[in-house]
Amino acid sequence: MPSLAGLFFWMNIKLENIKKLDVTKPLKLDCGKTITNFPLAYETYGKLNPNKDNAILVFHALTGDQFVTGTNPITNKEGWWVTAVGPGKAIDTNKYFVICANVIGGCMGSLGPKNINPDSNKPYGLDFPVITIRDMVRAQETLLEHLGVKKLLCATGGSMGGMQLLQFCATFPDKTFSAVPIACSSSHSAQNIALNELARQAIMADPIWDNGKYVLKKVQPKNGLAVARMVGHISYLSEKGMQEKFGRKLQEKADYEFSFNADFQVESYLRHQGYAFVERFDANSVLYITRAMDYFDLSKQFKGGLSGAFKNQKTKFLIISFSSDWLYTTKDNKDIVIALNASGADVSYSEIVTDKGHDSFLLNEPEFLKTLKGFIDTMYDKFKNEKRI
Amino acid sequence: MKKEFKVIAELLPNNSRVLDVGCGDGSLMSLLKNEKNIEVRGLELDQDNVQICIHKGLSVIQGNAETELHQFPEKSFDYVVLSQTLQAFYKPEKVLKELLRIGKSVIISIPNFGYWKVRMKLLFFGKMPVTKTLPNTWYNTPNLHMCTIKDLFNFCDEKKIHIKKVVGVNQDQTSFIKRGNLEIKNLFSKLGIFLIG
Numbered sequence: 174m175p176s177l178a179g180l181f182f183w184m185n186i187k188l189e190n191i192k193k194l195d196v197t198k199p200l201k202l203d204c205g206k207t208i209t210n211f212p213l214a215y216e217t218y219g220k221l222n223p224n225k226d227n228a229i230l231v232f233h234a235l236t237g238d239q240f241v242t243g244t245n246p247i248t249n250k251e252g253w254w255v256t257a258v259g260p261g262k263a264i265d266t267n268k269y270f271v272i273c274a275n276v277i278g279g280c281m282g283s284l285g286p287k288n289i290n291p292d293s294n295k296p297y298g299l300d301f302p303v304i305t306i307r308d309m310v311r312a313q314e315t316l317l318e319h320l321g322v323k324k325l326l327c328a329t330g331g332s333m334g335g336m337q338l339l340q341f342c343a344t345f346p347d348k349t350f351s352a353v354p355i356a357c358s359s360s361h362s363a364q365n366i367a368l369n370e371l372a373r374q375a376i377m378a379d380p381i382w383d384n385g386k387y388v389l390k391k392v393q394p395k396n397g398l399a400v401a402r403m404v405g406h407i408s409y410l411s412e413k414g415m416q417e418k419f420g421r422k423l424q425e426k427a428d429y430e431f432s433f434n435a436d437f438q439v440e441s442y443l444r445h446q447g448y449a450f451v452e453r454f455d456a457n458s459v460l461y462i463t464r465a466m467d468y469f470d471l472s473k474q475f476k477g478g479l480s481g482a483f484k485n486q487k488t489k490f491l492i493i494s495f496s497s498d499w500l501y502t503t504k505d506n507k508d509i510v511i512a513l514n515a516s517g518a519d520v521s522y523s524e525i526v527t528d529k530g531h532d533s534f535l536l537n538e539p540e541f542l543k544t545l546k547g548f549i550d551t552m553y554d555k556f557k558n559e560k561r562i
Numbered sequence: 563m564k565k566e567f568k569v570i571a572e573l574l575p576n577n578s579r580v581l582d583v584g585c586g587d588g589s590l591m592s593l594l595k596n597e598k599n600i601e602v603r604g605l606e607l608d609q610d611n612v613q614i615c616i617h618k619g620l621s622v623i624q625g626n627a628e629t630e631l632h633q634f635p636e637k638s639f640d641y642v643v644l645s646q647t648l649q650a651f652y653k654p655e656k657v658l659k660e661l662l663r664i665g666k667s668v669i670i671s672i673p674n675f676g677y678w679k680v681r682m683k684l685l686f687f688g689k690m691p692v693t694k695t696l697p698n699t700w701y702n703t704p705n706l707h708m709c710t711i712k713d714l715f716n717f718c719d720e721k722k723i724h725i726k727k728v729v730g731v732n733q734d735q736t737s738f739i740k741r742g743n744l745e746i747k748n749l750f751s752k753l754g755i756f757l758i759g
Contacts, residue, residue, distance in 0.1 A: 320661035491616065508621060511633040519603075522623040523612050544613050 187247050188282050188407060191239075192216055196315050203468075206302040214282025215274040217318055218258065219266035226560055227553065228322040228351070229264060230313075230335035231273040232330030235462055236405070236454060238281035239273045242266070247281065248453050256537045262308075263546035268553075269326065274316050276309040276337070278462050280455035287388050287455050297457075298385035306333075306459060306469045310340045317348065326556050327549050331355035332501065333462070333533035336469050339509065342490075343471060343482040345434050350559070351489040351552040353545060355534045356498050358505035359479050359512070360470035365500065368408055369463035372401035376456045385457050398456040399447030406446045411497035411530035415439065472512075477511035486518040489555075491548045493541065495533040496526045520550070569667055569729050569736055569755050570643060574600060576638040581664060582603065583627045584647040588615035596622070597623055603639075604714035605630070628652060629659040645668045645754075650704040658723075667726065667759040674730075676710030676748040695752050712744055718758055727757040 176221055199209040216239040221228055229253065231241050238245070242252040242259040258264040258271055275283040278301070280474045286301035293300070317325070328349040335357025342352050358365070369545035379397025381387050410418075419439035423429075425481050426436065435441040490513055494506035503524050512522040525541045527533050533541060567590045574580060576598045582591050585604030588611075594600040606612050606624035615622035621747075623631075627644075642665030644657075649672060651657045661668045673695040674680070683691035689752050690700040698704065711730065718725050728739040730751030739747040739754070 198687075392743050418645065489621070507633075514623075514633055514638070515635050517638065519621050520623065521612075521616055521621045522625070523609065523616065526609060539615065544616055547613065547617035551617065557617060 183554055188214075191282050194316055194319050196312065198310055198315060199486055200308070200315075202302055203305040208277075208284060208302070211277070211284035211312075212282060212288075213274055213277070213284070213312055213316060215272065216241065217273075217320070218242060218271040219319065221270040221271055224557075224560065225322060226324075226556055227268065227325055228270045228272060228317075228320070228325050228551070230317070230325050230328040230341075231264075231271060232310075232313075232328070232334035233276065234330070234334045234340070235333070235459075235466065236402075236450070238279065240273045240281075241271060241273045247525060254535065256535060257542060257545060260334065263542040264329075264549060265546075269549070270322075272316065272320060272322070274313045276462065277312045278304045278309065278465060278559055280458040282562060285321055285455065286385065286457035286461055293504050296388040298388050299457070301457070301461060303430045303464055303468075305465050306336050306340050306560065307344060307474075309465065310337050310344060312520040313337075314341070314348070321335075324348060325354065327351045327552055329353040329355065329545075330357075332357055332531065333466055335501075336466065337480075340469070342488050343475065346488065349488055350556045351491070351548070353491045353493065354506075354509065355493045355546060356495055356506070356531055357503050357509075358501045359482075359509050360472060361467050362505070363488065366467045368404060369467055372404045372463055373460050375400035375404065376459060379456075382456060385460075388455075388457065393451055394456050395448070395451045398451045398454070398459065399444070401456075401459055402447045402450040402454075403443040406443060408500045409532040411499065411528055413497060414528045414530050417528065479508070480515035481528035483513050483516040483518050485515070486516060488518070489552060490518060491544075492520065492522045493534075493544065494522075494524050495529070495531065495538075495541075496524055497504060497528050498531040498533065500531040564589070565731055565736070566645065566671055566753055566755065569731060570645070570671070570690040570724060571598060573669055573727065573729075573755070573757050574641055574643075576600070576608055579638075581634065581642045583631070583642060583644045583661065585611075585615065585620075585622060586645075587611050588618050588620045588622065590643065591615065591620045591622075592618060592647065604713050627657060631657065631664060634664045636663055637666055639665045641665050641669060645671050646673055648672055648708060649707045652706065654707050655721075662759050663721065665759060667757060669755065669757050670714070671753055672709060672711070672714060673705075674711050674748065674751050674754050675708040676712055677752050678749045681749075690698045709753060710748055711739065712748045714743060714754060714756060715739075715741075717757070723758050725756065725758050729755040732753065 194213045201207045237253045240252045241254045260267045275281040277284050286297045290297045324493035335354035337355045376397040382394035422438040424438045424441040471482045472479040494503040512523045580602045582604045585606045591602045594602045614622045642661045648654050680691040730739045730747045731753040
């Protein structure tokens with residue numbers, strides 16, 4: 174097992190070799206600061222056809238990255254949405270050109286708190302500007318021009334990816350023919366913010382964190398970051414799903430140990446997930462990205478509230494929620510449907526019945542994947558027809 | 563193709579905006595979209611049907627008409643269509659009010675409990691009628707509030723809902739129903755299709 178510092182060094186070398194766009198156009202952030210000449214890391218799958226009408230943009234969630242499918246070259250693990258994207262999958266890369274960019278504030282090659290601050294020649298740490306979902310989306314829009322895509326066939330994303338998508342449609346109403354926001358919300362609820370705060374407090378309570386300056390020492394506040402990830406994992410599963418998966422089962426032992434070791438399987442699972450995460454994710458990035466999610470409130474940006482955000486929308490929407498998702502509930506998703514209806518937009522909605530909670534969008538949920546495929550395939554036919562006319 | 567859907571399609575002008583409440587597998591929606599260039603949306607409870615509609619490229623919202631019609635703004639559709647479902651709601655009157663709020667006009671079709679075969683079954687066999695249009699038995703029928711064409715006629719009058727047109731359907735025959743021929747048409751129509759609002 175390599176040391177963490179060694180691992181980071183190795184990751185940084187590998188990060189040199191991934192696709193990056195140098196965004197030269199200055200981007201004025203919502204906080205007032207401007208970033209310029211910054212890297213935006215991305216990956217593409219499949220081929221853009223000569224008519225350029227088969228491009229699908231995927232927005233990733235909080236801990237995701239641009240490596241949607243296949244093997245992630247940095248972690249050597251499967252892409253995070255391998256269930257839905259790939260050859261012959263719901264989003265078929267034999268047919269469609271799939272694009273995904275790492276969000277700014279992230280740690281997979283796009284500008285983030287571990288990058289070097291040109292003003293100090295040291296990693297940003299907490300000097301990195303606080304970013305918003307809108308900032309993320311504006312940065313990614315520059316990628317479309319770079320790739321020669323005038324209008325997307327479809328854009329999609331789950332969780333924070335769905336939030337970015339809603340923002341994308343509101344900010345750039347003509348950039349995508351269709352949109353599938355999945356298991357998301359148009360604004361963070363008190364409970365959503367509270368859970369994110371719990372994650373941030375766990376990181377900040379770790380003495381290694383040192384006000385975000387751990388990056389200078391090439392270390393990582395592992396314990397705090399692992400706890401932050403555990404919080405997330407609890408919120409991604411449903412009560413019933415967790416009970417069915419773990420119940421009170423013990424971890425490779427016949428009886429209680431009368432200690433604080435991981436007696437229960439659920440404890441062992443959380444510890445494993447938590448400590449696996451620290452090897453691929455930057456603690457400061459978690460702070461910045463969760464903050465962006467908490468600040469997200471689409472209705473606040475537009476006159477007339479949420480339906481004002483979707484005024485004159487030509488994009489065809491399919492909203493999908495999962496019945497047992499308590500992080501971004503069916504009600505949160507239905508509120509988006511109601512706002513789209515109120516603005517006269519073309520919207521479909523489906524609630525997938527499952528016990529698997531928020532995580533469902535990442536899993537092999539046949540009904541969900543069938544719905545997604547059916548929608549995108551029919552949208553492709555419509556888009557081609559529209560372009561021909 | 564169901565005769566009922568053909569009649570409904572004929573009642574709707576080209577290029578209008580229509581909401582199909584309880585749209586099922588989207589058969590009517592496809593017809594309206596393809597043959598009359600109608601901008602049509604559906605509301606459907608059943609997940610499998612929702613998926614079928616989405617695969618057909620139709621816009622459909624999964625939801626319960628009994629409780630979720632409030633999401634549609636006032637007069638946001640030219641027409642709202644409710645095909646053979648009014649009698650299945652717990653509170654049909656409340657649903658009807660919502661339909662009239664959402665649509666400038668409303669088309670409702672009902673299986674006619676006053677149809678002569680239905681009357682005969684009850685009269686001669688003393689059992690709840692089971693027919694082609696009413697295939698369920700008393701204990702498993704979704705139809706909680708069966709009514710006749712005459713009942714719905716009287717209901718509209720009582721509630722001061724303007725009746726624009728009523729079409730009776732029997733096999734492949736259709737005919738307009740008015741006060742003057744109501745008694746006879748109520749006896750010989752399997753289905754009543756009302757254009758109101």
